[in-house]
Amino acid sequence: KQEVTQIPAALSVPEGENLVLNCSFTDSAIYNLQWFRQDPGKGLTSLLLIQSSQREQTSGRLNASLDKSSGRSTLYIAASQPGDSATYLCAAPGGGADGLTFGKGTHLIIQP
Amino acid sequence: NAGVTQTPKFRILKIGQSMTLQCTQDMNHNYMYWYRQDPGMGLKLIYYSVGAGITDKGEVPNGYNVSRSTTEDFPLRLELAAPSQTSVYFCASSSSSGRFYNEQFFGPGTRLTVL
Numbered sequence: 001k002q003e004v005t006q007i008p009a010a011l012s013v014p015e016g017e018n019l020v021l022n023c024s025f026t027d028s029a030i031y032n033l034q035w036f037r038q039d040p041g042k043g044l045t046s047l048l049l050i051q052s053s054q055r056e057q058t059s060g061r062l063n064a065s066l067d068k069s070s071g072r073s074t075l076y077i078a079a080s081q082p083g084d085s086a087t088y089l090c091a092a093p094g095g096g097a098d099g100l101t102f103g104k105g106t107h108l109i110i111q112p
Numbered sequence: 113n114a115g116v117t118q119t120p121k122f123r124i125l126k127i128g129q130s131m132t133l134q135c136t137q138d139m140n141h142n143y144m145y146w147y148r149q150d151p152g153m154g155l156k157l158i159y160y161s162v163g164a165g166i167t168d169k170g171e172v173p174n175g176y177n178v179s180r181s182t183t184e185d186f187p188l189r190l191e192l193a194a195p196s197q198t199s200v201y202f203c204a205s206s207s208s209s210g211r212f213y214n215e216q217f218f219g220p221g222t223r224l225t226v227l
Contacts, residue, residue: 034215042219043202044155069190089154091216098162099145099170102154108132 002027002094006103014111015082021075021106023090028068034100035064035075036089044057044089048075114138116219118203125193128220129224133188135203143206144186145170145216146178148199155202161186193226200224 003026007047013019025033032051036044048064050057050073056065077084087107088091119134137144139141142163157170161180175197177189186205190197203219 036218041223043220044204046217047213047214092153098143098168099147099157099160100155102147102156104152104154 001077002092002101003093004090004101004103008106009104010107012109012111013080015080016050017080017094018055018078019080021077021088021092021108023073023075023103025071025073025092027092027094028071030068030094031091032064033090035073036091038087038089038105082110082112084108115223116203116205116217118219118222120222121220122223124227126227127193127195129193130189130191131193133201135186135188136184137205138184138203138216138219140183141205141207142183144180145204146186146188147202147204148172148211150199158188173205195226198224198226
């Protein structure tokens with residue numbers, strides 16, 4: 001069964017800092033992994049879908065990497081802004097049924 | 113394209129009542145999913161469908177039923193609401209699934225409270 005863990009659970013940093021969010025998964029027989037953003041009381045917005053063949057995927061100030069051998073993915077946010085404050089969720093396929101297995105998320109606060 | 117739409121946005125039910133959460137997608141995706149999200153937790157898969165007429169259980173199916181009569185619609189039915197079903201429900205769709213899945217697109221969610 002796929003299990004996804006995100007560290008840290010919460011993070012508060014001053015504006016302008018570069019930061020890294022971590023995601024680990026137990027079943028490495030995956031071909032891609034998805035990162036989402038969730039604002040309070042809102043739905044999920046897909047940020048990046050990274051495939052193992054790519055190793056890295058970039059969108060603006062966001063960069064995601066995927067290392068299947070170690071069962072880890074990281075989301076790098078450059079030059080953080082208060083508008084980046086949200087919960088970031090990592091999700092991987094697998095787990096015995098179609099669909100995604102989610103981590104509990106990292107709650108990020110960027111202080112102005 | 114509207115993407116994935118869900119109705120209602122909010123609902124309060126009494127214990128034992130029934131209701132249907134509606135989900136529609138206009139991207140012609142074969143794969144559709146229902147997840148629930150409890151406070152401080154990640155999403156958990158309730159049911160999924162790989163195409164019209166085909167559904168299967170996810171991780172937490174008890175207390176729910178689904179049907180898939182068209183490609184576009186995937187309603188979720190709660191027959192006898194219980195307080196444990198208080199949660200936020202998300203519907204999602206994708207063009208493929210399993211280990212080769214493509215990007216999943218999510219609806220805005222339905223916030224359900226059972227009292």
